[in-house]
Amino acid sequence: MRYDEAFYADSYHSALMTTFAFDPTVFDNVVLVALRSRGCRNIAVIADRDMLNQTLRDVGAPHAAGVKYHMAKRAVAGSFHPKIVLQLGQDGGRLMVGSANLTGPGLVSNFEGVSSLTVTAADRTAAPLLAAAFAYFERHCDPADPAMQRALARARRSTPWLAETEAATEVVIKGTKVALLTEMEEGGIAAAMSRFIDGDTIQDLVVVSPYWDASLDGLNSLRELLGNPQVSLVVDRDEQDFDAETFLNLDAARLHSSEKLPQIAERKLHAKLVVARGQKADYVLAGSANASKAGLLGQFGGPGNAEACLIRAEDPGSSIARLGLGQCLTSEMPLADLRLRRRDETGSGSSARIVDGGMFCLDGSRLRWTPPTGRPSEGASISLHDHEGIEVHQGMPVLSGEGWVIELASGSSQPRQAIVHFPDGEISIPSPVAVLSDLERNARAANPSQVDRILGEIEQSLDVDFDMLRLALMIDGDARRTPATKADRQTLKVRNDEALEENNAPTYTSEEFRRVAVSEDAGGRADARHGPLGDLRDIINRRLGLFEQHGAEEVDALSAIIGGGTPPPTRPSSAATSKARPPRSFHDAKQRAKKLVEHVNRTCQVLREPDVDALSYGNSIRLRLLVMAVLREACPAGVAPGPDHGLSSTDPAQSWVRMLGRLMAEVVRSLAKSETDNLDDEGLEALALFQFAASLASEVAVRQDMNLSVARQLQGINGAMAKAIQEKLTNTGASNDKLAKTLAALSSHYAHLSTTAAMAQA
Incomplete structure (x- = not known):
């Protein structure tokens, strides 16, 4: 199982994570979507301050940080380097410790090592280790960070078994001694490993690591602590540090090369593993610590890195075979193959030309600022920006009993990021603003609502189709606060090819379209973005491949180094899901087609209403769902309808080409009256789909030799759509880059409907 798939596990309300490197695009659109789709909503991440600041400088503040999850910075003498995922639920939990950062390579494409321990209602053996991991988060929580403190308090309050568990860093699981090792005041990972081994004579040592000291001092210190056994070094095949x-x-x-590790293929080595083979047992350590002084010798409050590893004792002589290291250790690497690393990638934490802005927290109308250490605070001014990067406030903070604060005017736009202009002339990188009320609201998951259940169902859909559309129609803005009834849960079971009754295929009413626009006019667009509709948008984009996915399903030999407890449930693969899906029938396909025709006709009527805006946040997402459901049900040009595709391209009564033409004609009219004057990413994604749909309908009509008057009408709609979109882009100053990227994704996803490769550029 890929590491990114692990976040689809059920039954957890909280996820606490640490990372060295952080990719907000990958996290927001892979990890966050997975967690929230399973009802895990109390989410907090602690990242290395300097690495996070570098990311903030390069890409800006993450869109969902401070609203859907808390993003905290942590600075230590070296690097804040642990990779921990602690998930907590009402009756159980899971602890994952490894080498994987919260980045694309860390989640999927690197060769990583991740160890997992689980706690269930029936098996609490590993619970003391999870309690110790929770204490580690408390130890690294900034006392001045109320958002992190509240996230921890919510997690503890919703996890009754945690309060009943005494934390311990070492336990025995099914006769096997297992320990969580982290940096401590009295010593680092190497010293803790030595204490765990407890005087056993170590005969040989195997160390797998991508990064080392140029002097190999860290390795030498570990060997000395373990009695100087013989050692095998497994290094990156391409670059080394000595x-x-x-x-x-x-x-x-x-010396051995990583190219001989099991199943590594072309992936980059990033796993860190130490195997100490003793007389009494084999000791296997895996986690975040590289074979360096900073990684192995770092102390809490002292020099070196913050690190986390799991270690277990195994039967003597068993570990090499279990880990599949035999072939690697029988083939030595020629010294001539050593190549010094071309640049510093060892995680030194350098932050040249990056100015930290400190920490920001919005509590009601009061913005609290915790200045960075060593920077002048008196005389600093702060500019606050919204989700789109537009400045909404600028002013000087005032020192009060609560620290530095700015009082915002009632009704002002919510700030999402802050930039500090220091009195010495330095300007900080943008920092996310933690909005305490939004974090509290989005973290509520003790009693999963109807919306949460529906979103979980939608996330399992393989494509944006009729079933996803039907489930999305069940979502209402107030449903999040309404627990699902038995009838609701039964309705969710009516999926795929079961009988499609009238009440199972609702349509949006004029009032619903109008209500969305009104709520956004009142300042609710940000709320919509971070509510159920925002979750739907994330799922749609994932299905289109708008967020990078890495690699195919794969299992690392080092991905389950240490196990304990009962394995948690995980998300089934796409292949498994498709096999479990009942075969489609032609009868049901015709019923889906009929319902889609009705839905398109009704939506066309609604779009004619004078106060319905197609580009409002909610309406644009609803229209995307409808258009993509039609495209999913559409037969390729020249192909007759069947069980998988019920909409013909030419049948006048149920022609998807004509349906798209009618719908896009109304969208063009709606764009002309739209008052949306700021095209954000969501608006550009909708415009791209409108342009694609109009272009596709026109192109297929010509190629299918449809009625000449119909073909000409569709060509006219396509031209009018292109003109309307260009006017929107010109009037709002929006970039074409997002539009082009979305068009390319649509063209690839629906390539089977047309043979014109350049259609997306029409």
């Missing part, structure tokens, strides 16, 4: 001369200074050492 030269041949340094290696030759080691006694009783062998």
Whole structure:
């Protein structure tokens, strides 16, 4: 199972994570979507301050940070380097400790090592370790960070078994000793490993690591603590941190290349593993610590890194075979193959030309600022920006009993990021603003609502189709606060090819379209973005591949180094889901087609209403769902309807080409009257789909030799759509980049409906 798939596990209300590197695009659109789709909504991440600041400088503040999850910075003497995922639920929990950052390569494409321990109502053996992990988060929580403190309090309050568990860093699971090792005041990972081994004679040592000291001092310190056993070094096949001369200074050492590790293929080595083979047991350590002084010797409050690893004792002589390291250790790497790393990638935490802005928290109308250490605060001014980066406030904070604060005017736009202009002339990188009320509201998951259940169902859909549309129609803005009834849960079971009754295929009413626009006019667009409709938008984009996905299903030999408890449920693969899906019938396909025709006709009527805006946040997403459901049901040009595709391209009564033409004609009229004057990403995504749909309908009509008057009408709609979109882009100053990227994704996703490769550029 890929690591990113692990976040689809059920039964957890909270997820606490640490990381060194952080990719907000991957996190927001992969990890966050997975967690929230399973009802896990109390989410907080602690990342290395300097690495996070570098990301904030390069890409700006993450869109969902401060609203759907809390993003905290942490600075230590070296690097804040642990990779921990602690998930907590009413009756159980899961602890994952490894080498994987919250980035695309970390989640999927690197060769990583991740160990997992689970707690269930029936098996609480590992509970003390999860309690110790929770204490680790408390230890690294900034006392001045109320958002992190509240996230921890919510997690503890909703996890009754945690309060009944005494934290311990070492337990015995099914006769096997297992421990959580982190940096402590008295020493680092190497010293803790030595204490765990407890005097056993170590005969040989295997160390797998992508990064090392140039002097190999960290390795030498570990060997000395373990009695100087012979050692095998498994290094990255392409780049290393030491030269041949340094290696030759080691006694009783062998060198091996990562290319011989099981199932690594072309992936980059990022796993960190130490196997100490003793007389009494084999000891297997895996986690975040590289074979460096900073990684192995770092102390809490002292020099070096913050790190986290899991270690277990195994039967003597069993670990090498279990981990599949035999082939790697029988083939030595020629010293001539050593190549010094071309640049510093060892995680030194350098932040040259990056100015930290500190920490920001919005509590009601009061913005609290915690200045960064070592920067002048008196005389600083702060500019606040909304989700789109538009400045909404600028002013000087005032020192009060609560620290530095800015009082915002009632009714002002909600700030999402802040930039500090220091009195010495330095300007900080943008920092996310933690909105306490939004974090509290979005974290509520003790009693999953009807909306949460529906979103979980939608996330399992393989495509944006009639079933997803039907489930989306069941979502109402107030449903999040309404627990699902038995009838609701029964309705969710009516999926795929079961009988399509009238009450199972609702349509949006004029009032619903109008209500969305009114709520956004009142300042609710940000609320919509971070509510159920925003979740729908994330799911749609994932289905289109608008967010990068890495690799195919794969299992690392090092991905389950240490296990304990009962394995948690995980998201089924697409292949497994498709196999479990009942076969479609032609009768049901015709029923779906009929309902889609009715839905399109009704939506056309609604769009004629004078106060319905197609580009309002909610309406644009609803229209995307409808258009994509039609495209999913559409037969390719020249193909007759069947069980999988019930809409013909030419049948006048149920022609998807004509349906799109009618719908896009109304969209063009709606765009002309739209008062949406700021095209954000969501608006551009909708415009791209409108342009694609109008272009596709026109192109297929010509190729299918449809009635000449119909073909000409569709060509006219296509031209009018292109003109309307261009006017919108010109009037709002929006970039074509997002539009082009979305068009390319649509063209690829629906390539089977047309043979014109350049259609998306029409």
